[in-house]
Amino acid sequence: MPAMTTRFCIVRHGETDWNVERRIQGHTDVPLNATGRAQALAMAYNAAHRHFHAIYSSDLRRARETARFIAELEGHEVKPLPALRERNFGLFQGLTAAEAAQRHPEAHARYVARDADFDFHGGESLRVFAERVLAGIEWLARHHAGQTLLAVSHSGVLDVLYRQATGRDLSAPRDFDIPNCALNWFHLDAHGLHLERWADRHHLAHPLMEAPE
Numbered sequence: 001m002p003a004m005t006t007r008f009c010i011v012r013h014g015e016t017d018w019n020v021e022r023r024i025q026g027h028t029d030v031p032l033n034a035t036g037r038a039q040a041l042a043m044a045y046n047a048a049h050r051h052f053h054a055i056y057s058s059d060l061r062r063a064r065e066t067a068r069f070i071a072e073l074e075g076h077e078v079k080p081l082p083a084l085r086e087r088n089f090g091l092f093q094g095l096t097a098a099e100a101a102q103r104h105p106e107a108h109a110r111y112v113a114r115d116a117d118f119d120f121h122g123g124e125s126l127r128v129f130a131e132r133v134l135a136g137i138e139w140l141a142r143h144h145a146g147q148t149l150l151a152v153s154h155s156g157v158l159d160v161l162y163r164q165a166t167g168r169d170l171s172a173p174r175d176f177d178i179p180n181c182a183l184n185w186f187h188l189d190a191h192g193l194h195l196e197r198w199a200d201r202h203h204l205a206h207p208l209m210e211a212p213e
Contacts, residue, residue, distance in 0.1 A: 083136025
């Protein structure tokens with residue numbers, strides 16, 4: 001763990017059409033829709049009065065598009081970081097939960113149970129995904145010790161970070177919201193990852209609360 005404290009504002013990307021349809025996106029490179037762009041702009045103006053030393057993003061389009069709004073206001077370039085990419089959901093990508101349950105009932109049961117070792121037959125297991133996300137956050141802290149960063153990512157990534165910071169097991173049901181374009185504040189120090197503020201969405205009139213990954 002780093003000797004100096006690094007602060008993170010982690011933002012879920014803006015809304016996409018697949019969010020609205022409740023389709024699991026994973027690594028599928030879906031763009032923002034009009035609502036998502038409006039959310040990203042609102043987020044950018046809300047966050048821009050803070051000073052960020054750097055702005056990072058998942059390398060997927062929906063995250064990069066979201067990050068670009070605040071990067072332009074802050075005078076930064078968006079730095080892509082693949083470690084912030086959403087989980088690879090393998091054969092579930094592009095399906096709704098109902099379609100996945102109908103076509104792949106056994107796999108869906110393991111998904112609902114949050115089986116940490118199930119990889120969707122070619123995707124990422126929850127355990128491997130979490131290790132990738134946490135390694136990415138530690139990499140950022142090493143390279144930006146003592147600084148404050150903004151990073152745009154995905155609901156699955158934020159799920160992992162919330163659990164790590166609050167001591168919740170990966171297999172426990174998700175009982176917390178992860179709205180599009182809300183501000184989520186963490187800091188990482190020698191004692192681990194800590195949650196400062198979760199789901200600050202006062203700048204969003206109608207956030208989408210329960211879209212799939």
